[in-house]
Amino acid sequence: DIQMTQSPSTLSAFVGDRVTITCRASQSIGTWLAWYQQKPGIAPKLLIYKASTLESGVPSRFSGSGSETEFTLTISSLQPDDFATYSCQQYNIYPWMFGQGTKVEIK
Amino acid sequence: QITLKESGPTLVKPTQTLTLTCTFSGFSLNTPEVGVGWIRQPPGKALEWLAVIYWSDEKQYSPSLKSRLTITKDTSKNQVVLKMTNMDPVDTATYYCGHRRPVGGGIDSWGQGILVTVSS
Numbered sequence A: 001d002i003q004m005t006q007s008p009s010t011l012s013a014f015v016g017d018r019v020t021i022t023c024r025a026s027q028s029i030g031t032w033l034a035w036y037q038q039k040p041g042i043a044p045k046l047l048i049y050k051a052s053t054l055e056s057g058v059p060s061r062f063s064g065s066g067s068e069t070e071f072t073l074t075i076s077s078l079q080p081d082d083f084a085t086y087s088c089q090q091y092n093i094y095p096w097m098f099g100q101g102t103k104v105e106i107k
Numbered sequence B: 001q002i003t004l005k006e007s008g009p010t011l012v013k014p015t016q017t018l019t020l021t022c023t024f025s026g027f028s029l030n031t032p033e034v035g036v037g038w039i040r041q042p043p044g045k046a047l048e049w050l051a052v053i054y055w056s057d058e059k060q061y062s063p064s065l066k067s068r069l070t071i072t073k074d075t076s077k078n079q080v081v082l083k084m085t086n087m088d089p090v091d092t093a094t095y096y097c098g099h100r101r102p103v104g105g106g107i108d109s110w111g112q113g114i115l116v117t118v119s120s
Helices: none
Strands: A004-007 A010-013 A019-025 A033-038 A045-049 A062-067 A070-075 A085-090 A102-106 B003-007 B018-025 B035-041 B048-054 B059-061 B069-074 B079-084 B093-100 B107-110 B114-118
Touching: A004 A085, A010 A019, A019 A033, A019 A085, A019 A102, A033 A062, A045 A062, A045 B107, A070 A085, B003 B093, B003 B107, B018 B035, B018 B093, B018 B114, B035 B079, B048 B069, B048 B079, B048 B093, B059 B069, B079 B093
Parallel strands: A010 A102
Antiparallel strands: A004 A019, A019 A070, A033 A045, A033 A085, A062 A070, A085 A102, B003 B018, B018 B079, B035 B048, B035 B093, B048 B059, B069 B079, B093 B107, B093 B114
């Protein structure tokens, strides 16, 4: 199985901050990576697919980059609605695997 | 607009078989490249992919759970069914079904989830 490791596990930030979350794959996955946002009690929401393609309707302050084994999700200016947990997922090889999640908290 | 909704029991006993149904609208499982997957999330823990079924009837399972899982589709009813045998308290989780984006991948639409508790 391909292991997906996110860092940090928790991130405290102010509204307006630039935030970066990293996801590392244990082997190359090309750009077959998605990022999701999840709030408590609600299903995940797709933000980014193919490592850098913004899902329709997602604000442009979200961006994704990377390839092979290292990927980043960046929020250019953190908004109150962005406080949530973010997870990466590889879908290059079965089994699809998720990262353990990064919780973005208010500082 | 794509919608999905999970249904099934919210409480099962250990050793029982769980049967969950995902009823969807806004797409067809007869369309090439379309897939529906199941993902679960234990309380306070990470998402875990379980299985996916495609328009072609190709099925893929999580290796760690493969012996316990069966995924099937009924295109006439717009439903996908997941069965998990020999349920254990560690299987307590919210179970989601989701639509796999045909172009580009990722799960672009999710059901609301159903919390399944395994307890005697």
